[in-house]
Amino acid sequence: MRLPLRASLLMVCTLLSLAGTAQVARTRMVVLMGARFDFTIVAADSLSAERYIDTCIAEVSRIEFLISDWKPASQVSQVNQQAGIAPVKVDREVLELTERAIRISEQTGGAFDISFAAMEKIWKYDGSMTQMPTEEAVMKAVSKVGYRNIVVDRERSTIFLKLPGMKIGFGALGEGYATDRCRDMMISRGIKAGIVNGSGDMSTWGRQPDGSHWTVGISDPFERGDLYAVLPLRTSAVVTSGSYEKYIELNGKRYSHIINPATGYPATGLMSVTVFGPSAELANAFSTSIMVMGKEAGFKLLRQYPDYRCIMVSDDKKFYTSRGVHLKRYRVKT
Template identity: 70%
Template sequence: MKHAFLLLLLLGGFSATAQVLRTRTVKLMGSRFDIILVAPDSLTAESHIDTVIAEVTRIENLISDWKEDSQISQVNRNAGIAPVRVDPEVFALTERALHFSQITHGAFDISFAAMDRIWKFDGSMTAMPSPEAVKKSVEKVGYRDILLDQAQSTIFLKRKGMKIGFGALGEGYAADRCRDLMLARGIKAGIVNGSGDMSTWGKQPDGSDWTVGITNPHRKDTLFAVVALRQSAVVTSGSYEKFVVFNGRRYSHIINPRTGYPATGVSSVTVFGPSAETANGFSTSLMVLGQAAGLKLIEKYPNYTYILVTDEGRIFSSPSLALKQTRL
């Protein structure tokens, strides 16, 4: 359930201090990564950007479900056959993903990777798929059939044809890892933005906070909120770029893994918090759960705040964000 991203980085001015800001944009994990670091000099910044790229590449080689030699690909090839031993890092990421499946009752599910792609969002669809085709498209999806053995560090997919994938968590996890790695190496400020899964820390060279603009999902050329980020991650999921309309109803490209039908009712969800990985899980889940059930879930986790926009343009947000606007 790869989502659309609605984030615009708003950089402030530069100071006359010794700190410099360097940026680089690269393609990693099949997506755009923007890496922004603040360091004492250009050479240090560029060297650490290289380190970030190497770390993301290392993670990609572990968890990519389209690289044949990755551990996740090995797990998928052995679905219905045998458990596969994986690194503790991969095991822990899978555990956290399954926890999201449990708290969302399957609205989030890493076994979505086995879903048949019967919905097309490129303009080629002229009619809705049949109920039978939709039901069949998710017959190999089901997080309850993912078995973890902590003692052996193994993952086993019970049914042949099952697959798991980290398209909805991997970039956020990588962004978090790189932020922590840079802090450990003395880089006190920066941003790692994995295709909209953004981890930030510290401040800009002029001492101002990093800020992020939230795009109006009903008017893509405008912002409706600008939020300062302090040692924070932010992720946006949205349906305004990829959707189809049948009988006057808009169907998102984000598919409900429990039903096989696209999510409806919510145009965008932005989630702020300490972890981009977790924020991604929440933003994707809230798109599927919808406004009422989604807000009931995330309000149980006070470390995470949200801005949710419905298809009708109503805005719901955490009180702590002090967002006064209630409708677009």
């Protein structure tokens, strides 16, 4: 079972059952979609909270069996198996998720691309890689990457990958989508507050039982295990992409797991990007894209989306924030 080390957000919250109130919070951790998911539900009683957590787990499991590319029977795996051969009929949900991913690819000039999955055999982060891949191997894999070769037919509800050997993979974007789905499902059922954290892709709503905001700890990428700041979470989603937890070292140089789809090589320049906004799915797409695009292009991208904010940390240990993020106010380290 693969356990991605993407998560660099640590929840800092007090889960209380207060005298005189009718709210309790319950938390459970499970492994879904190859990642750690933490569910916190605030409800009228413990039994109800646990049942709603069960509902969330069932929803993430349902999504996993649609989009997980490592499950041979999933719809996305079937699309990959038929690359260069034939279109594959998929559920409208999978089709629309793919369409949204393609739109982000267009808006980021390909910095985000779900067809990067063809690179998975080139860069390995499980400890087995001992030397750099050859330039020929990288270029061969890059030739299979390109969102423009993903054909979506809305009328027939099919997806077709034009090139043999192409693959699509939703990865952490799928985790962000799943956390958003759980949040929206709970709100529709009248649940006033909670958190769904899919390996660092976090969707929240409401407040803690004592009325205070949920808070999120921003990890210090230069001091493993330490927090740099703790911020109140006033928006409903937060996602971090970073190069400091999942990487390989070859010939004295560190290579991140975030690959530039255009070059086939790990992105450089930024060590982490945290994005706040209404949707974990979109925040994930932005954080990944900005890691590839770099600071200036990243800020330019987010200016088109005023509901989203970010914190960037560069390889030379400098912190940058977009408008509306008051990082210094909430620092826990000097």
